[in-house]
Amino acid sequence: MTNWHPSIPDGQAPIYIRLADCIGEDIATGKLAAGTKLPPQRDLAYDLGVTVGTIGRAYAVVRQRGLVSGEVGRGTYVLGTNEGEMRDARFGSQDDSPQPPGTGAGQASSSEISWVQGAMKTPKDVAFSGTRITVPAPEAIRFDSTSAPDVGQARAIRDLTAEIADDSPYDIASYTRSVPDSWRQAGRIWLSRGNWQPQLGSIVPTTGAQAGIMSIIAATTAPGDQVAFEDLTYSSIARGSALSGRRPVQIQSDDEGPLPDDLARVCAQRHPKILFVMPTMHNPTTRLMGAQRRSDLVDVARRHNLWIIEDEVYGSLRTTDIAPFAEIAPERTFHVGSLSKAVTAGVRGGWVSSPNSHAQRIYTAHKMMTGGVSFLLSELSSRLVLSGIAATLRERVLDEIAARHQLVQQFISPFEHVSSKDAPFFWLKVPEPWLSGTFKAAAAAFHTLIDDEDEFKSGRSGKVYHHVRVGVTNPLTREETIKGLEVLRNLLEDSGAGYDSFE
Template sequence: MTNWLPNLDNDPDQGRKGPLYLRLAERIEADIAGGILPPGTKLPPQRNLAFDIGVTIGTVGRAYNLIRERGLVSGEVGRGTYVMDPKAAGLVAPASPSEPFGGTRSTFVHSGLIRLDSTAAVEVGQAELMGSTLTEITRQHPNEIASYSRSLPASWRDAGVRWLSGAGWSPDGESVVPTLGAHSAILAAIAAVTVPGDKIAFEDLTYCSAARSVNLMGRRSIIMHTQNGSATPEDFERLCAQQHPKLVFLMPSLHNPTAFTMPEDYRRATAEIARRYNVWIIEDEIYGSLVEDGHVKIAAFAPERTFVIGGMSKSVAAGLRGGWVACPPHLAARVHTAHKMVTGGLPFLMAELTARLVNSGDADEIRARVRNEVRSRGAIARQALAGIEFSTQPLSAFLWVKLPDPWLSATFKNAALNEGVLIDDEDEFKTGRTEKTFHRVRLGITVPGSGEELKNGLTVLRRLMVTDNASYDSYS
């Protein structure tokens, strides 16, 4: 371990305003680029660094998460966070100020890597449809674009009703709140019905950005253990009786990362348990929007306590920060206010574009193209990984792959990166420290530019999986 401490006071970019966690992350990047933190260096534990530089542990945690997402470090629960080799990772310096997206930032960009670490909607020509609609909006609403959004047009709510409806369930338009994507919808719902100190239940594997965010908000995330990729009603009731959570976060359709879909009897039982213990429910349907034959929603069994979350990032376009939350009765105004407080407000251009795409049917057309491409890529993945254990579904944007012995999840991630492939290890989805080890990785199939690129990446991973890793050196 090094005695390194980030010198934020002498940061050459200190005049540039920005969140402290972002400045800390960029200082770490700069020190890696400058050789101050060479490959293999173990960064200080988050709690120690927070104490030494006088910030919260949440600030350090967000900075470490950011640099890990950028491929600069690797981390394993109980082992620590280590600097990776920028050359082995295929990282290059940022563009000069005269180049596009250049400037004063010290951010590295990925070059020549195959990205299987994301599940954004696959590129199917969205720009053409979105571009014409944007042109129309800017011509028709120049004043609204230049100012703040001060109202919620009925068309924005109507789009949410249309997008969230399915399997015989449909929200009331007055209960729908348009949001700046699904993540902000989750935070707004949590902020609206909980207070600092409240416990929020998450499955032991889940969308961990939500779990980390609630900790930053002063809530406490608690772990609900799962079986075969889903929390069982028995596990949920035991947790309610012992820990008394105020809210539970669930992804019942195409669960991330296990690709499991919760059976209807589980959904019904979960709703009944939540009602008995007075627990709010967030039903995240961000991946569920890819499913053609929708599953009955938990909200159909417990409408008085369930928030249904939906968005565009997995099925239309990740850059289109549009989403909605359908609220229990009489809570929409509170959630709308909470959303404004946690995000700063909803930009007119994004909300109007999202609504028009949905209400015109263009979003459905894009989603149909995305579904076809996901099916095609899923077939490529199943063929490339034939004989290897994994979980997926025909319209899943990812695979949850069991690693052959003796591979460990974090070690395999490092080996893949050294071979030019970015993937997510299991730690990316763990709610917190747990003795449970899955020895799995998640492989996203939608971001590579073509099916051929996806196949090449999977071929590399398959070769690694069937190779004994006894001689593998993370920092060679």
């Protein structure tokens, strides 16, 4: 440990960027020597009078710059220049990794630090990224994520985790081989909608909603079977289905959701086994599906013996009296929810309410595909719900979403868009001559990351919407949100920029 105590320089950049720059400067000048362990995030946050999240982001920035390495349980260390330390910095790469100049032991020189920075940015190190940028520029504003905003979750998670460690030390150290009734009861509470409450025996805890959905698809279909999706939807499920050997098939939709007539046509011609829908808060359009449309889709599903996956991850943020699919058609509906959008994404708490005939099958499929749930995370998710803390945090999250919704109206209201005070994103139509992909690239050129419409297409399609989705809950502060909205507004106002090349 070092007695190093930084002084955050003045400036207009966010505090975490200024702190990261300070750390980089002290490493370059030798004030922080190679091998030095940086202070624990909580300690440094206390000393500087900032949040732990600020320190975490600063450490992440210097790690991205290749100046430090971090290991769970060990801490964060200033990188040295010997071969072993360089392999640590490069995420465990082996002897075929290129070596930096001057690999002798001792303090890193400026040229060696520059080499590390370059090495950390090579495509080889980000080969496992998805369709979104995994490690953006430190100054980037991430409007391409909709995880719950920071409303003080860390304190509750810390306290509950400490309680679990005291209460169940053996269970934390072992595999999870059974599901306590408390986990099912928590799922029952969290998934309940209006007058509907799932049966306790139907609840299957999962490692987040996506793992639950993929387990449902695995348990109800076979390779080669078709899975029906709207043309715009949460496309990771469609891609995951294709990766597992299932074949996504598109259903035409309107402002309420899938068109029953088109679903019937596809069922008659293609014979899909299951339909994926997001009825209460659709991603990316924010729309709500009405009661009659739900009833009509259930009629089609019953005629063609179609299973239904009802994704309510965003639905947990919206209050409605409309009966869920699980209430209308309990014999064929898998109702899925999680804490990720309304409470916290990092805990990976999720549940499936299954038709009774398939609860055990979903549990087994989830265990086979994921290795099973984590006791610590499942118990933590359960305690968050059963204690009432999750409900309190959801209210805080909704308050923050409503405040950011007001910012959206302040900056984006002159332009055509769909938004809601309970939605963590809005669906923006870009004016001519913009294309959604070009607009996304233009925003990225100003360090503002958004999603174009292709991110939500369940397959190749000739239909063009000229829309982008903008998530507003991921920036840490409203000030950062305003900065990103100003970028988007300036691009929208400058229609001529649509003809420029943004690469």
